Amino acid sequence: MKKKELIRSIAFLLLFALLLTAAALVFDRKYACDYFTRVRGFYNEPEDSMDVIFYGTSHMYCTVSPLELWKGSGLHSYVLATQQQPLLATYYYMKESLEHQSPKLIVLELLGACSTTDTATEAVFRDCLDPLPWSRNKIELIQELVPQGQRGSYYFNFLKYHSRWKELSSLDFDFSYRDSTDGYKGYIYLTPARPSQSRALDYSQVEARPIPQENISILLEMKALAEEHGARLVFIIAPYEDAGENAGIYKSLHQFALEQDTPLLDFNLLYDQVGFDGNLDFFDINHLNTSGASKATAWLADWLEDRFELEAVPSQDEARWQTLYEALYSSGN
Amino acid sequence: MNIISVGFLAFVLLVTAVYYLLPLKLRPCWLLAASLLFYIYADIRYLLFLGASILSCYAGALAIQGRVRGRKLIFLLVLLFNLGLLACVKFLPYSLNVLGLLLGRELPQPRFLVPLGISFYTLQALSYLIDVYRGEAQGERSLWKFTLYMSFFPIIMQGPICRYSQLSPQLSSPHRLDYRQLKFGAQLMLWGFFKKLVIADRAGLLVNQVFDNYEAYAGLSVFVAMCLYTLQLYADFSGCVDISRGVSGMLGISLPDNFRRPLFSQSIQEFWRRWHISLSSWFRDYVYIPLGGNRKGPARKYLNIMVVFALSGLWHGVGINYLFWGLLHGGYQVLGGLSRRPKAALLRRLGVAQDSRALVLLRRLLCFLLVSFAFLFFRAPGLRAGMHMASAMLLGSWLPQLSGGALLNLGLDGADLLVLALALAILLAVSIIQERQSLRELISRQRLPLRWTLYLLCLFAVLIFGIYGPGYDSAQFIYMNF
Secondary structure, rough: OOOOHHHHHHHHHHHHHEEEEEEHHHHHHHHHHHHHHHHHHHHHOOOOOOOOEEOHHHHHHHHHHHHHHHHOOOEOOOOOOOOOOOHHHHHHHHHHHOOOOOOOOOEEHHHHHOOOHHHHHHHHHHHOOOOOOOHHHHHHHHHOHHHHHHHHHHOHHHHHHHHHHHHHHHHHHHOHHHHOOOOOOOOOOOOOOOOOOOOOOOHHHHHOOOOHHHHHHHHHHHHHHHOOOEEEEEEEEEEOOOOOOOOHHHHHHHHHHHHHOOOOHHHOOOHHHOOOOOOOOOEEOOOOOOHHHHHHHHHHHHHHHHHOOOOOOOOHHHHHHHHHHHHOOOOOO | OOOOOOOHHHHOOOOOOOOOOOHHHHHHHHHHHHHHHHHHHOOOHHHHHHHHHHHHHHHHHHHHHHOOHHHHHHHHHHHHHHHHHHHHHHHHHHHHHHHHHHHHOOOOOOOOOOOOOOOHOOOOOOOHHHHHOOOOOOOOOOHHHHHHHHHHHOOOOOOOOHHHHOOOOOOOOOOOOHHHHHHHHHHHHHHHHHHHHHHHHHHHHHHHHHOOEEEEEEHHHHHHEEEHHHHHHHHHHHHHHHHHHHHHHHHOOOOOOOOOOOOOOOOOHHHHHHHHHHHHHHHHHHHHHHOOOOOOOOOHHHHHHHHHHHHHHHHHHOOHHHHHHHHHHHHHHHHHHOHHHHHHHHHHOOOEEEEOHHHHHHHHHHHHHHHHHHHHHOOOOHHHHHHHHHHHHHHHOOOOHHHHOOHHHOOHHHHHHHHHHHHHHHHHHHHHHHOOOOOHHHHOOHHHHHHHHHHHHHHHHHHOOOOOOOOOOOHHHOOOOO
16 A cells, blocks of 8 residues: 555544544433533532532432532532432442542432342433543443443444434534533422322331342442542432332331441431421422422431531632522522 | 444454455465354354365365266265255254144254355355366365355355355455555445445334234335335345445455346346346356256246246245245246237337337336335245235225325334435435446546545445434433423
């Protein structure tokens, strides 16, 4: 092959690679359910600016509003959670986030501890993996979470999302998520109220079920990770009337928390104290709406203050928090 | 390893890169190693069958060569051994099933391994054996050369079925890197991927919807699915062959074209000169001509045609519907032959020139419809289903379905139908150009920006519109209606 032909071939391949990379970024599912904005927004927060980070599933991002927590306690926090997030993924989210933040408190919502990775669907994998920027943790998570033979399209999303050509819109050419922060700090604001007649979970009627062994190991690793980073691990269980078989595991998790000397806040035991109204505070039978989240967050703020001597990290950002709070809560929401 | 997979592409890249990095002498050995690795990767047990075919034909050909006494016996034994292997793995399970149905009891159903490419490499092996027997080819003394001919990885799965004299010299002589061949090979592969992923697999969504639920469809829907199946099959098969030829081309090996715009044919006879050329020429040279061809009068000629197409049907698949499909094609040709003179006389009487544009178009359309009608039975899940679909198509509604938008409920939405229509239009345009000249040569004469634009457009058409990967459906991500 002549030199000119070789150069031409390389130039073509480079051009193709560039265009393909651009196409992959366009076709990525960036704004569905706002996970990209929320997860990537975390990375755009100032380093070491968070006092508390919340992790878990949709139960987490519906239950705690960091802006309300800040208003009530001055603590800066973020919710890093995705729908039905497997506990293994939460561990890696924890590991990844602790490379950018130094929270004093790590709050883990425990729904993910009730099920094993093999019960998760592709949508769940995608929602927790796609928004993460590339890092060693993301690669390890793909290797551990995704079954062999399916990993290719997680390394190169285009293999999955090229069929989105039918639904492309101007939003797909919007890459502002790379530099922007999430105005809700990871919280998902839910309205309206859907009367659910939700009632507190009655543990006395529930038989304890064993925590999946793989999750016990992960919880212990999470605890070790938190300690390694000088943070305290706290468990939380969101209001969840329709817990079904998970209620039995929650019961075991209470015991586990006791053995591990890990504080656990279970909202299912506090319906009356928090003042949850089944007709007003729930988006659906398992998720709080904005009214319910306000109550839960206020209760949480007091609970944290009683148990932990937390001082908010001094921030240059207070004005922005105030602006965000007013934008979310001052317009009668 | 699927020919349409990232794994196969990576394998091709690796094989090609190593091929040209190795010293010239080692290059054919590398091809052999790669081909055997490819086959073993599919299933190491397949190697038993391939090995049996290779060794029997290799030894048989050498035994036949230069021998006068006993050569016919050796030839027949090796022939029957290889045909027997093929018949066993393909037809025994089905035959036992049918026998059981006829006897009214369940017979033992042994599980048979169907080795990858057995239908193709068996014919390839037999072509070699027959050529040696006839004295038209020399027996190969080198076992590794013969093994490479039999196992060459780009063609073992889907052909083309190559003659020994045509392929082996190319395989066993090393090739120097030729930029033009490399480029042309890559372009042919790209075109193959376009046909397979954008056209064939997309059309398949509609075809499968109708054929797999055939009782729910009638009239226009069945007609559309029938025609689309012909296009799907053409795009799929020729696409995969283009990929094979492209891969071989990159290695400096030229394979014969297996499809020459068959849907432009004006008669069924012409269709079989343009469709799966290597198979039809195999049957012509090794079945039709030995049976007497057209040299023993018209009645014998037509009988020979029916035999050839019956066998062709059985080669394609196990089931009465495949036999029916083959016999239908045979019948088309018999009727075509019988009606040639009356048709010519009619046209003369009407004053219509044989090469008039309108007549050519009409013949092409009629040929397409006849081919598609036969393929309906090929694709249907059985002969009875095919009959049901044929009658439903003719007796069902047409205009109401057209105006009622029923065609949008056949597995492809409007956007996909539009992409399919555009892709088919591109295929048509390319085919028209290819009837006159080589498209790759034409493109290579254009300026660099235009060439690169065309390549990139084709690449991205495949990458974006191709049916591959895990598939995306926004509904799978709906969790909560926030």
